[in-house]
Amino acid sequence: MTDQEAASTHAARMVAELLPHALGAVLGGSAAQGRSTPTSDLDIGVLVPDSARSGREVLRHEGRLVELFLNSVDDLAEFFQWDRARRRATVVFLYARGATLTDPHGHVARARRMAEEIIKLGPPPLTTEQWRHGRYVLTCYFDDLVDSSSSNRHEQLAVADHALREAAELLTARQDSWTGIGKWLPRRLVEADPELGTKLLDGHQAVAERADPTQLVSAVDELLRSIGGPLREGYSHRWQSSATGRS
Template sequence: MTNPPSLEAEALRLVASRYPHALGATLGGSAAQGRATPSSDLDVAVLLPDSDTSRREVIRHEGRPAEMFLHTVADLPEFFAWDRARRRGTVLFLYDQGVTLMDPHGHVSRARAQARAVLASGPPPLTPAEWERGRYLLTCFMDDLIDTQPADRYEQLSLADSTLREAAHLLTAHHSAWTGIGRWLPRRLLSADPERGKALLDGHQVVAERGDPAPLAAAVGQLLDLLGGPLREGYTQYWGE
């Protein structure tokens, strides 16, 4: 599946009209991957001269919302490091997998090479304290989910969401893989571990559709066994961790 050329042309018109001093631009997200729908927004990374200011803007152009990731050339390496530290790599993937809209001076090509090098290094590993906290939180969410009464659907659904998010955080970290939020959570989860990731997602779906937490709890139990087992009594969190 490919995008209609109009999306790239629309994004280029946006950059040209709103950021005429841009040094380069890339179209990413669903539009770059051929998954855009009529209501999809545009994710656009724009490189600016160092005299400008790095920022993030959400605007509307020609009736379509657009999320603009604006960085000066000097700021971009520092932002890439920050993007890696949070383990999602949002803008790193935008440059790595995006479609170049304009690159008159080669800045986008160099940024793409930098992004790919950072992505190849993977996200930073979790610290021992982060692993313990993650195991403890996931154990708590699983226990509470199992104990929730079927009539308490609001609580059950909230706990299922929290369980899935924490499980995805730990499973992707176990594989030294990138994580995500929103629609990118299942995509990153399945990419990191197709079998265990699908078990978690299927279990979450069963809670939502049938109110049965058993499959999700079973998938979480298998994940916790992989990471050293559930963590309850004996867990200690020190101030500042």
């Protein structure tokens, strides 16, 4: 039995034991793609009959960490739209690229078709204000990176990390591609633009390994020039009152 088959068997067994009323389930993440390690968790999307159960739960089953993404059938379409709006579509990809564990009523098959349609549609474009804000923030990190010194590695590494993250958001948006966080950031970055994405990643690595920001500065500068250039003076943002405070 392959690691992928073993993971699927374990996930199906867990769903049957702990979620006997589930209307369907799908295994996603690295386990479904055969790329898991002995310490990888199991990412499982589960369709439940009651929307009150919808949410995210983490547990351990037979010694293995399991992360459950619980959604009711009735709320799934709305949740997928919320997931798309984040431009990462984490759960959407789980259903579209995952492996079906159980689907007695055909709900998972319908969810997978819906997820595939959303992936083809792509993430929503950034608004004009989001572009301006992104350019301004990345310009700030760019300036800090230019001024960074290897004598203060903590600051230099922190700036490089933020510069890469902001650059990833803007580069994927420029390419109308999905973004990601954690280990998915470099994957999505290279998928969106193999050439510039690799330059950004190599530049970040050079800061980490050699305290040399030159490559990352060059890559960020190239990105900024492709989306309207650095934005400093002239940028403005107005606070907006809300029920939870100011944003």
